[in-house]
Amino acid sequence: MLQHSARPSAQVREGEAPKQEATAQRSDRQSRLGNSAIADRQGVGAADAGIADTELSSWLDADVDRGGPHGASTDSLGPMRPAKVSQGTWGALVGKADSVDLFSAADLASKALSVTDGTPCKVLKVDGSGALQVEVRVGKEKKSGWVAAATFTEQPQLNRDDDAPGLKDDFVYAYQKGDHTPVDPKGTDTAQGALGDCYFIASMAAVANASPQSIKDAIKYNPAKETYTVRFFEESYGGAAKPVYIEVDAYLPTVQGNRNDPAYAGEPGGKLWPAIMEKAYAKWKGGYEAMGNGGYGAQSMAEITGARSAEKNPRSMKEDEVIPYFEKAKKDGMAIYAAVENSRQSDVQTPFTGSGDKLNATISHTHRWNHVVPGTVQIADKAGKMKGGIRDNGKDGDATGSLTGSPVQTGSIDYKKHTMALELKSGQGPAAPEDLELRFSYQGVVNAEKVLVANHAYAFDGVVNGKELQFYNPWGTWQPKPITPAEFLKHFTNISTNKAPQGSTQA
Amino acid sequence: MGESIVRVEPGQPIGPHLVPGAVVLLASGVHRESLVIEASVTLRGEPGAVLDAERRGPALLVDVDELEVVVEDLTVTGGAGEAGGGLRLSGWSEVRLVRVRVVGNEATVADGGVGGGIYAHRGLLRLSDCTVAENRARAASGVGLSGAARGEIVGGRIEGDVVVLDGAELTVVGGVITGALRARGTTTRAPTVVLRGVAVEGGVENDVNLPAALVVEDC
Numbered sequence: 001m002l003q004h005s006a007r008p009s010a011q012v013r014e015g016e017a018p019k020q021e022a023t024a025q026r027s028d029r030q031s032r033l034g035n036s037a038i039a040d041r042q043g044v045g046a047a048d049a050g051i052a053d054t055e056l057s058s059w060l061d062a063d064v065d066r067g068g069p070h071g072a073s074t075d076s077l078g079p080m081r082p083a084k085v086s087q088g089t090w091g092a093l094v095g096k097a098d099s100v101d102l103f104s105a106a107d108l109a110s111k112a113l114s115v116t117d118g119t120p121c122k123v124l125k126v127d128g129s130g131a132l133q134v135e136v137r138v139g140k141e142k143k144s145g146w147v148a149a150a151t152f153t154e155q156p157q158l159n160r161d162d163d164a165p166g167l168k169d170d171f172v173y174a175y176q177k178g179d180h181t182p183v184d185p186k187g188t189d190t191a192q193g194a195l196g197d198c199y200f201i202a203s204m205a206a207v208a209n210a211s212p213q214s215i216k217d218a219i220k221y222n223p224a225k226e227t228y229t230v231r232f233f234e235e236s237y238g239g240a241a242k243p244v245y246i247e248v249d250a251y252l253p254t255v256q257g258n259r260n261d262p263a264y265a266g267e268p269g270g271k272l273w274p275a276i277m278e279k280a281y282a283k284w285k286g287g288y289e290a291m292g293n294g295g296y297g298a299q300s301m302a303e304i305t306g307a308r309s310a311e312k313n314p315r316s317m318k319e320d321e322v323i324p325y326f327e328k329a330k331k332d333g334m335a336i337y338a339a340v341e342n343s344r345q346s347d348v349q350t351p352f353t354g355s356g357d358k359l360n361a362t363i364s365h366t367h368r369w370n371h372v373v374p375g376t377v378q379i380a381d382k383a384g385k386m387k388g389g390i391r392d393n394g395k396d397g398d399a400t401g402s403l404t405g406s407p408v409q410t411g412s413i414d415y416k417k418h419t420m421a422l423e424l425k426s427g428q429g430p431a432a433p434e435d436l437e438l439r440f441s442y443q444g445v446v447n448a449e450k451v452l453v454a455n456h457a458y459a460f461d462g463v464v465n466g467k468e469l470q471f472y473n474p475w476g477t478w479q480p481k482p483i484t485p486a487e488f489l490k491h492f493t494n495i496s497t498n499k500a501p502q503g504s505t506q507a
Numbered sequence: 508m509g510e511s512i513v514r515v516e517p518g519q520p521i522g523p524h525l526v527p528g529a530v531v532l533l534a535s536g537v538h539r540e541s542l543v544i545e546a547s548v549t550l551r552g553e554p555g556a557v558l559d560a561e562r563r564g565p566a567l568l569v570d571v572d573e574l575e576v577v578v579e580d581l582t583v584t585g586g587a588g589e590a591g592g593g594l595r596l597s598g599w600s601e602v603r604l605v606r607v608r609v610v611g612n613e614a615t616v617a618d619g620g621v622g623g624g625i626y627a628h629r630g631l632l633r634l635s636d637c638t639v640a641e642n643r644a645r646a647a648s649g650v651g652l653s654g655a656a657r658g659e660i661v662g663g664r665i666e667g668d669v670v671v672l673d674g675a676e677l678t679v680v681g682g683v684i685t686g687a688l689r690a691r692g693t694t695t696r697a698p699t700v701v702l703r704g705v706a707v708e709g710g711v712e713n714d715v716n717l718p719a720a721l722v723v724e725d726c
Contacts, residue, residue, distance in 0.1 A: 088715035157716075196645070199589070234674065234695060235629070237655040239572070239599050244695040285672075286691050286717045294614075294621040294646035296590040298597065299628055299654065311597070313541060313564035339589050341562075342615040396643070455615065457589075493564065494589055 079153040079175070080227055080249040085132060089123045090157040090287060092173035092251065093134070093147060102145025106131040112145040113138065118172035118251065118259070120158050137167050156279060157287030158253060159195050159264075168289070169194065173251040174259035178272025180221035180228075185212045187459045189271040191476030193264035195288055198457040199295035199339075200281060201265060201474035204274055205459035206297075206335035207304050209472075211500035214305050219273055222247070230280035233306035241306045246280040253288070264288060267476060277304075297337040297457055298496035305335070309498040314338075314489050322485035327463050334497040336460035338471065341493050343373045343441040343454055352433040357409070357426060359433050363418040363440070369453075370444030372415050374398045379405075383435040386428060451480045452491050521550075521558075533558065533581060541586065542567050547574045552581030559585040566612060567594040567602075569630070574600035578607050586612035591626030592642055596656065603633040614644040614651075622651030623667065628675075632658040636682075640666035649686060652677055652698075660705075668709065671698045671719060679705045687712050690719035702726050 079094050093100040095117055104112040106127040115136050125133035130149045135142055158168040182189075187205035192198055208215045218231045227249050233241040252275050253263040260268045266275035281300075282288045298309035317325065329336050351361035363372060374394025380386075387406065392413050394401030403411025403420060407428040413420045430436050446454045451473075458471035458480070468482035483491075511529045515521050517536035524531050527546040535555035541564040542550075552558075558581055560566035566586030569576055586592040592612030596602050614620030623642030625632065632652070637660075639649045649667030652658045652675035660679045668686035671677045674696040679688075680703045687709035690700050698719040702711070705726055713721050 090716070234693070235655050236674075237657065237676075239629070244693075246694065284693050284695065286693065286714060290691060294644060296621060296626075296628070296653075299590075311568070311570055313543070313568075315541065315563040316543070342587065342613065342620075493562075493587065 079155075079173075079251045080225075080247070081150075081152070082154040085123055085126055085149065085152060085154070087123055087125060089154060090120070091123070091134075091152050092118050092120050092155045093136070093151045094118055094153050094173065094251065095151045100147065100151050102134070102136070102143075102147055103131075104145065106133070106146050108146060108148060113143060116172050118174050118254075120155065120168060120171065120173065120253070121152070122157075123152070137170060140164050140167065142167065153249075153251065155251065156282040157289050159288045159292045169253065169263065170256055171253035171263040172256065172259070174254045176250050176252045176254075176260075176262060176266070176272060176275065178250070178276075180223075182212075182216050182219055182271070182273040185215040185271070185273060187461065187472045188476075190274045190459075190474050191265060191267045191270060192474045193262060193266065195264045195278075195292040197264075197278070197288075197292050197295060198474050199297045200278065200291060200300045201274070202337050202457035202459045202472075203297050203300040203304060203335075204277055205472055205474050206337045207301060207498065207500050209459060209461065210330075210333055210335035210498075211305070211502055213502065214500045215273060215277075218304065219276060226250075228276045228280070230277055232281065232284060232303045234303065239308075241302070241308075243306065244284070246284045248276060248279045248283055250276065252279060270476075297339065298498070301335055301337060301496060301498035301500075305498055305500040307499045307501060309496045312495045312497070314492045314495060317489060319485045319489060322469070322488055323463055323467065326460060326469055329497050330460070330462065333499065333502055335500045337457060337496045337498075338460060338492050339457045339494050340452055340454055340491050341446065343376070343443045344446040344491075346438075346440050346442055349438045350434045350436065351438055352420075352422070352436045354422075354433055357424040357429050359422045359424070359429070359436070361420045361422075361436075361438065363420070363438070365418065365442065365444070367445035367448045370442045372413070372418070373441040373443055374401055374415055376441035377403070377413060377420075378439045379403070380437050380439075381430045381435050382437050383431055385435070386424070386430045390422070446491055447483075447487065449481070450483050450487060451478055452483070452487075453478065539585075541565065544569050544574070544576055545571050547576060549577040549579065550581060551577075551579045554580075556580070557582040557584060560587065560612075561585045562587040562613075564588055565591050565593065565595040568597075569595070569600050569602055570597045572599040574598065574602075576600060576602045577605065578603070579605045580607070582608040582610060584609075584611040588614055589620050590614050590628075590651070591622045592620075592624065592644070593639070594625045594627075594632075595622070596625075596627035596630045596632055599629050601631040601633070602627075603635070604637050605635045607634075607637045609637065609639045610641050612642045614642075614647075620644045621646045621653070621670070623648040624650055624665075626651045626653075627656035627658060628652070628654035628673075629656055632656065634658075634660045634663060636661070637663040638666075640664070642667060646670055647689075649684070671700050674698055677701070679703070681705055683708065685709065690714060690721065692717040692719060 099114040104110045121134040121136045135144045161167045185208045187209040190205045192201040220229045229247045255261040265278040282291045352359045377392035379390035390405035392401045409423040411422045443454045461470040461472045464482040514532040516534045530549040533552045533556040537557045541560035565588045566583045583593045592614045593609035609624040623644030624639040647670035649665040651670045653672035656675045658677040662682045665684045669688045671690045676699040678701040684707045689712045691714035700719045701722045703724045
C-alpha cells in the first residue's frame, strides 16, 4: 500500500489522535441505515457529473447546514446510490448488517460468500432483474458473485495495492462523522494516507493556510441527501476557468479492522473536510488510483481556488533572495507549495568485503527509510586495477536487479535488503575489496536532521525568526524542522504559488 | 521587424538572449541551462547542440501566455520537475518542436510526477519529427497532456507512454509510440484523441468509465 512518499502506514504513524470506539460508531451507523432508507435512495445519486452552471446560484443560495455534529439535525439517508449502473463501475457494497452476501447466480437464491460491509467492488455484469455481478477482493484473491442492486453504492476506484499486484487496496468503505462544513480550516487539518497524492494534500494545506474561506466555500453539505458537494474549477481552452461541482457521501475507505481510521486523507477524530475534498477530487478525476498516479501541485491548487498558479525554480534563486521571497508571498496572501528533490546522490562508500573474485556488500544509509534508486548504482575501482565500471540494471519498483559491466561474471543487488553480491571474472577484480567505490542515488529522508523527505510535496507555513523557513508535511507527521535558505535551495526543486481568493467566494 | 539572430557557444548564457523575436542559434556542444522562456523566440540547434538542464528544473518552461516559441534541431536533456522534465507548457502559448530529441528527462517529484519528457496543461503543443525517449515519470513517461491543452504530434518516435487527461485534445499523425496511449476524462468532460496512421505499440487504453472521444484511422 505504501508507495513512494505516501504517508507511512497506520501502524507506524506518530502522534495519532485518540481512536474512538469502533463499535460505538458502527452501531450508530447501522441504526441509521435501514431498508426503507436504502430504497429511498435509489436514483438519488445522479449528481455524479457536474451540476449545470444554471444550478450554481441555487447551490450558493441554498439553506445549507453550516456546522454541528453529524446526524444532529437530520436522519441519515445512507450512502449515495447511483441512478444507473453499468459494467466497469466501481463502488462498494453497503447493506444493513456487518456483512453483505454475494450469491452464485442472478436469482440471488444460493449464497456464495459473504464480505465485510463496505467492501469495494467493480460491476462485471448488470442483470435485467436488477441484480449485479460484482468482483470483490477477498484476501489476496479476486472473487465474484451476484448482489441485489440495492446494496451497491457508487464509489471511487481504490488505489492499486503495491504489495499485491493486480489487486486494489484492501480497504472497506465506512461512514465517517465530522463537521458538515469546514470549521476554521487550516493546513494542519490535512493528513495524507496510503495514497501517492501528496501534491493534492499539500495543495489543500497551502490553500487552507492562505485562504481558509476558499476551503469553506468549496464544500457544501446537502442535509436532505446527507452528501457533500465540492466545488473545483476547470479551464477551457484559452484560459477561462469555470466551477464544477462534484457530489460525494461521507463513506470513506478505511483501514481494515478500524472503521474509524480513514485509509487515505484524514485521521481518526480529525477534521473531515480534507477527506471529503480528496474523495471528490478522486471521483472527478476517475478514482483514487487515478489521482494517486502522479500529479502537479500548481494545477491542483488552481483547480481548488480557480486562480492561476505561478511557478518558480528555486535553483534560479540566490540565498539572500529566499526569505524575502517567502515573506512577500505570504504577505500577499499566496498559497505556497513546494516540492523536494526526487533523489539525492550518496556520499562515496567502500562497503565491499570478501576475497578473490567473490565480493559482498551491505549498503549504508543515513536513515532507515532510505533506499537506492534502481538504475543509479555505479561501482569503480579507485586504484584503477579493475578495468571498466559496474552498474545496476534495475528500474523503478524493482525489488532486485543485476550488476553488470565488463569485469562482472555474475552480480546482483537487493534493493530492499540493501545488499549486493559480485562474482568477478578471474583476475579482473580490484587489488583489495575496499578499493571499490560505490555511488548511487537514494530516496527517503534526504536530510535526516531537518526531516526532509525526497520526492515529496510540502505546504509553506511561515518564516521563523526572520531567517528560517517552516514547511508542513502533508502526512500530518514527520514535520520538518525549520530550514535555512541554503538548505531550501539544496533540497527543493520547485515552488508554486496561488493567489487564493480572500473572503467569501460564493457571491 | 527583422529577425534578431544571435549565436551562443556552450558556456555562454542563453537566457539573456531570449527576447521577443530572437532567433538563438545554439552552437554544437552542451549548453548547461534550464530555460524559462517568456518571449516569442526561435531556438535552433546546430548539429550536435544539446541543452542540458542538469536537473535544475524543466529544460524548457513556458508559463506565460500568447507566445510563439519554436525549437528546432536540438537535443533537450537533464530536465527535472514535477511535470514535464524536458518541456513544460503551462501558459496559453504555442510551442512548436521540430526535429527535437527530448531524452533523459524526468518528472518524478511529489509522488511521481507526470510527463517525463513533455507535459502541457495549457496552450498548443506541436511536435514534428521529434524523438522523445528515455524519460521517466510515474505517469506519462513520454508525453502528457491535461487540462485544456491541445497537442499535435506529426511523425517521429515517442518511446514511453502518452497520456491524455481531462479535456485535453491530441492528434497524432504517423510515427511510432512504443508505450501505451492512455486517455481518461473527468466526470465533467472528456478528452479528444485522434490517431491517424500511427503505430501505438503498447496499445490504446481508453478509460472504461471516463473515456475519451477516440478516433482511430489507418492505424
